[in-house]
């Protein structure tokens with residue numbers, strides 16, 4: 001298959017020999033006898049943007065649910081900085097810095113954009129949204145919230161009611177509320193899903209900025225996004241890891257082409273990539 005021209009995603013894109021920040025060993029999930037995730041061994045290097053791709057039903061979302069303990073694993077281990085987190089609770093995992101982006105439904109529609117970020121900012125402190133806090137503490141939270149909105153290009157929308165935002169901006173807000181938790185490893189579930197080309201480009205840039213100094217694991221169907229952003233890619237098919245590597249090696253893999261809608265990988269990614 002013709003490989004699209006590869007732009008090195010980031011300076012850290014080369015092979016790394018350091019211990020992974022996040023690792024799975026033999027990770028498996030059975031649903032009433034059906035094995036949705038089957039002996040998955042992932043190694044996510046610190047500082048990388050790592051993509052999990054694969055056809056529909058490959059097990060990507062289930063892997064995310066296992067990593068964040070939304071679901072218990074049937075077999076296998078999950079290690080964060082070399083220590084098992086397999087049996088930890090979701091909130092304990094989040095406290096370690098392994099944070100999944102909030103789904104859009106988790107953004108409070110009737111609140112302003114700024115208020116949503118303020119709520120998120122108070123979560124790591126284990127407090128709720130107290131309006132009666134000392135003014136100095138609220139001022140510093142406000143300042144931080146505005147910085148985060150600036151970072152995702154929503155500064156001008158700070159006082160708008162969230163429900164009225166266009167879709168792409170809601171996703172940007174979701175990113176800001178995730179960043180508010182100061183994640184070490186950020187798990188992004190299809191960050192460009194349902195977006196037009198303009199919003200996609202914007203979100204790619206946002207992720208690039210947000211990923212500085214962090215590790216990102218993302219499920220993403222848009223192969224142009226993957227090729228532009230990701231240092232390493234794991235391809236899942238029928239619950240198993242089929243291939244792993246950078247975009248060039250993965251997209252040249254015959255098994256990947258066959259399992260992962262070969263024509264889509266070769267034609268669509270090439271076409272989209274040429275637009276970059």
Ligand SMILES: Nc1ncnc2c1ncn2[C@@H]1O[C@H](COP(=O)(O)OP(=O)(O)OP(=O)(O)O)[C@@H](O)[C@H]1O
Pocket residue numbers: 031036054055056057058059060061062063
């Ligand atoms: N709670 C569940 N109970 C039973 N089967 C499930 C459950 N969750 C997922 N599955 C099955 O596990 C398989 C993997 O699903 P999963 O949603 O993880 O795939 P995916 O790669 O994220 O797919 P998509 O790209 O379509 O979102 C599918 O066959 C799905 O039907």
